[in-house]
Amino acid sequence: MKAYKKLKNLITNKNNYLTVGLDTDINKLPTHFPKNLNSLFEFNKAIIDATKDIAIAFKINFAFYEEYGSKGYEVIEKTIDYIPDSLFTIADAKRGDIGNTSRSYAKAIFEKMNFDSITVSPYMGEDSIAPFLEFKDKITFILCLTSNSGSNDFQKLISDEQTIYKHILKTSLTWGNPENVGFVVGATHPEQFREIRSIAKDSVLLIPGVGAQGGSAPDIIKANKKAPALINSSRGIIYASNKEDFAIKAKEKAKELAKTIYHNE
Amino acid sequence: MKAYKKLKNLITNKNNYLTVGLDTDINKLPTHFPKNLNSLFEFNKAIIDATKDIAIAFKINFAFYEEYGSKGYEVIEKTIDYIPDSLFTIADAKRGDIGNTSRSYAKAIFEKMNFDSITVSPYMGEDSIAPFLEFKDKITFILCLTSNSGSNDFQKLISDEQTIYKHILKTSLTWGNPENVGFVVGATHPEQFREIRSIAKDSVLLIPGVGAQGGSAPDIIKANKKAPALINSSRGIIYASNKEDFAIKAKEKAKELAKTIYHNE
Numbered sequence: 292m293k294a295y296k297k298l299k300n301l302i303t304n305k306n307n308y309l310t311v312g313l314d315t316d317i318n319k320l321p322t323h324f325p326k327n328l329n330s331l332f333e334f335n336k337a338i339i340d341a342t343k344d345i346a347i348a349f350k351i352n353f354a355f356y357e358e359y360g361s362k363g364y365e366v367i368e369k370t371i372d373y374i375p376d377s378l379f380t381i382a383d384a385k386r387g388d389i390g391n392t393s394r395s396y397a398k399a400i401f402e403k404m405n406f407d408s409i410t411v412s413p414y415m416g417e418d419s420i421a422p423f424l425e426f427k428d429k430i431t432f433i434l435c436l437t438s439n440s441g442s443n444d445f446q447k448l449i450s451d452e453q454t455i456y457k458h459i460l461k462t463s464l465t466w467g468n469p470e471n472v473g474f475v476v477g478a479t480h481p482e483q484f485r486e487i488r489s490i491a492k493d494s495v496l497l498i499p500g501v502g503a504q505g506g507s508a509p510d511i512i513k514a515n516k517k518a519p520a521l522i523n524s525s526r527g528i529i530y531a532s533n534k535e536d537f538a539i540k541a542k543e544k545a546k547e548l549a550k551t552i553y554h555n556e
Numbered sequence: 557m558k559a560y561k562k563l564k565n566l567i568t569n570k571n572n573y574l575t576v577g578l579d580t581d582i583n584k585l586p587t588h589f590p591k592n593l594n595s596l597f598e599f600n601k602a603i604i605d606a607t608k609d610i611a612i613a614f615k616i617n618f619a620f621y622e623e624y625g626s627k628g629y630e631v632i633e634k635t636i637d638y639i640p641d642s643l644f645t646i647a648d649a650k651r652g653d654i655g656n657t658s659r660s661y662a663k664a665i666f667e668k669m670n671f672d673s674i675t676v677s678p679y680m681g682e683d684s685i686a687p688f689l690e691f692k693d694k695i696t697f698i699l700c701l702t703s704n705s706g707s708n709d710f711q712k713l714i715s716d717e718q719t720i721y722k723h724i725l726k727t728s729l730t731w732g733n734p735e736n737v738g739f740v741v742g743a744t745h746p747e748q749f750r751e752i753r754s755i756a757k758d759s760v761l762l763i764p765g766v767g768a769q770g771g772s773a774p775d776i777i778k779a780n781k782k783a784p785a786l787i788n789s790s791r792g793i794i795y796a797s798n799k800e801d802f803a804i805k806a807k808e809k810a811k812e813l814a815k816t817i818y819h820n821e
Contacts, residue, residue, distance in 0.1 A: 314657070354653060354660035360668050361629035368626055387677065388619060388650050389704040389764075392579070395619035403625050412652065412677040414699055416706020434679055439654040441681020445724060450713040455720060459710060499654075 293428045294407040295470040298379050298495060299519055301347040307549040308515075310348040310381065311338065312499070312525030313370065314355050319530055321537040328362050334537075335370045338529050341538040342545045348379035348521050350497075351406075371404050380407045381497065381521070385434065387412040387419045394422040401426045408432055410475055410497065413459045417466055424467040430495055431471060433463050435487060438477025438500030456483075460490055469493035478506025478522070485514040495519040501548075502527035508551045522552050558693045559672040560735040563644050563760060564784055566612040572814040573780075575613040575646065576603065577764070577790030578635065579620050584795055586802040593627050599802075600635045603794050606803040607810040613644035613786050615762075616671075636669050645672045646762065646786070650699065652677040652684045659687040666691045673697055675740055675762065678724045682731055689732040695760055696736060698728050700752060703742025703765030721748075725755055734758035743771025743787070750779040760784045766813075767792035773816045787817045 302308060313335055317326050324330040339349065351370060356363035374380055386396040386409065393411075400409045401423075408430035411423055423431040436446055436456045446456040463472055469491070476487050478500035488496065496515070500506040503526045511522065528548070531540035567573060578600055582591050589595040604614065616635060621628035639645055651661040651674065658676075665674045666688075673695035676688055688696040701711055701721045711721040728737055734756070741752050743765035753761065761780070765771035768791045776787065793813070797805035 352653075352657055354651075354657045354664070357629075357664040358660040358668065360664065361626045361633055363664075364622075364626035364629045383653075385651065385653050385677070385680075386619075388617075388648075389702070389706075392617055392619045395623040399619070399622045399625065399628075403623065412650070412679050414677050414679045414710065415650075415702050415704060416709030416711070418704050418706040420706075437654070437680050439680060439683050441654075441683040441685075444681030444727060445679065445720065446681070448715040448720065448723060450715045450720070455710065455713065455715070458713060462709060 293470060294379065294430045295495065295519070297407065298347070301379055302519060302554050305345070305347050306554050307347065308520045308522040308552045308554065309346040309545060309549045310350050310521040310523040311342050311346045311528055311545065312350045312352060312523045313338065313529065314352040314525040315529065316355055321533045321535065323535055328359055328366055331356070331366050332369050336373055337538045338541055339374055341542040342528065343375060343378060345542070345545045345549050346378070348381060349374050350381040350383050350523055352525070353382065353384040368404060371406060379521070381432070382406040382409040385410050385412050387415055389415065390418040390422060393419050397423045397426060401429050408473065410434065413463060420463065420466060424471055427471055429471065430473045431467070432473040432475050432497045433459065435460050435474040436476050436480055436483055438479045438504050438506065442477065457490070460487060464491060464494070473497060475499065478511050479504055481507065481510040481514055484511060488514060488516060488518060493518060495521065497521045497523065499523045508548065512552055517554060524548055558735060559644065559695045560760065560784070562672065563612070566644055567784060567819050570610070570612050571819050572612065573785045573787040573817045573819065574611045574810060574814045575615050575786040575788040576607050576611045576793055576810065577615045577617060577788045578603065578794065579617040579790040580794065581620055586798045586800065588800055593624055593631055596621070596631050597634050601638055602803045603806055604639055606807040607793065608640060608643060610807065610810045610814050611643070613646060614639050615646040615648050615788055617790070618647065618649040633669060636671060644786070646697070647671040647674040650675050650677050652680055654680065655683040655687060658684050662687045662691060666694050673738065675699065678728060685728065685731060689736055692736055694736065695738045697738040697740050697762045698724065700725050700739040701741050701745055701748055703744045703769050703771065707742065722755070725752060729756060729759070738762060740764065743776050744769055746772065746775040746779055749776060753779060753781060753783060758783060760786065762786045762788065764788045773813065777817055782819060789813055
């Protein structure tokens with residue numbers, strides 16, 4: 292099944308957009324975990340088990356695992372294998388390079404690990420994104436307007452009366468179709484979010500920045516107009532408790548957030 | 557020693573800017589190599605041995621190894637360990653994410669693997685680059701004007717009478733100093749190269765695009781004005797022959813190219 296269709300079904304059936312971000316950091320694990328790579332995987336397993344009936348998706352932040360080299364990369368592989376196939380998966384890796392190089396990244400994420408989607412950086416233009424879009428059943432999330440303070444540095448520069456992120460949005464929509472071109476749009480920009488949604492009506496928007504980063508869930512739900520989206524929360528859920536009850540608390544937090552980011556009334 | 561100083565010494569002593577790009581692809585190895593990951597490492601070893609007395613640097617293109625998952629990542633680790641410490645090393649990984657995530661990428665490249673430098677994407681702005689620049693003895697190469705056709709899509713848009721890549725160049729120079737902020741500038745844009753060099757007078761420029769991609773070495777040498785630079789050739793050297801003489805041929809090609817990219821007359 293196309294990743295797009297799988298995601299739409301999940302949103303309808305579970306009635307929320309909740310994506311759990313596995314930004315798992317050895318130094319933030321509950322105190323009873325020994326500080327080693329096996330704990331990284333055991334923690335992920337417990338979080339997945341606790342939240343898989345609520346959330347629609349899991350996002351793996353590659354940096355947190357690459358920090359430990361090939362052994363950390365192995366934890367990514369074990370984690371993606373552990374996530375049930377029925378849920379949507381995101382390789383949050385921010386890749387992008389010249390064509391023949393991007394092709395290798397696309398194979399790593401879509402063939403070798405079978406993720407449903409990836410995040411990519413648009414700076415190098417069409418030939419850096421095209422190899423990802425050749426995987427028509429997957430979704431490629433192009434960075435558009437990110438949630439961090441650095442989004443003010445270049446993304447909002449104006450060229451020909453429109454921001455750079457809008458150039459990227461409009462141009463990259465022509466490279467594929469709404470079912471395989473998605474965008475990363477931070478929850479920290481509710482006004483711009485509305486405008487982006489009005490241009491990319493049917494594309495999936497991957498939305499970080501709710502919670503720890505300050506974005507408001509109700510504002511985003513209103514601006515999203517029931518279109519396909521993924522609203523990510525990482526730290527707010529996975530580090531809800533640093534005691535043995537961490538999984539129970541993560542589930543409670545996931546339920547709480549899921550209620551505020553409903554699809555139907 | 558600072559990576560910047562190490563590089564300047566190498567350029568002076570070896571009298572060239574030659575960087576060998578280890579874009580090693582299992583399907584392009586000489587025909588006598590079995591098609592497996594061990595061959596990837598054995599091939600790299602042979603290329604390093606054959607060219608280390610000529611080249612000043614080796615650049616590892618992460619995508620070609622990540623294509624094979626954690627086992628491929630292991631080949632990166634073995635390769636970087638095999639490169640003599642006296643040579644300059646580049647993690648060509650095009651990373652970049654929000655601050656706490658970029659910090660993990662920086663640790664992976666600079667602490668865990670001890671590369672001298674990394675390539676990063678500037679789209680997410682200052683806080684996405686700052687964690688790399690905290691490693692003051694390393695060099696962070698920010699994508700400026702890339703060698704591929706997609707560089708025409710967004711990098712050359714004009715805002716406030718200057719191109720986006722020039723905004724990035726000028727702004728990011730203020731985030732660090734010429735000894736730790738470098739730029740990726742493709743050899744396929746000789747005119748713009750001259751202008752970039754006039755702004756970033758002392759920064760190291762990492763220059764892909766000579767050879768297979770069509771950039772002219774003499775034009776770049778002239779425009780570079782003897783400032784610190786790394787001129788990369790990947791396919792032209794490593795795939796000089798697909799027979800058992802591949803290492804000898806790679807050495808010949810490296811020597812040939814090194815002569816055209818001399819530092820002193």
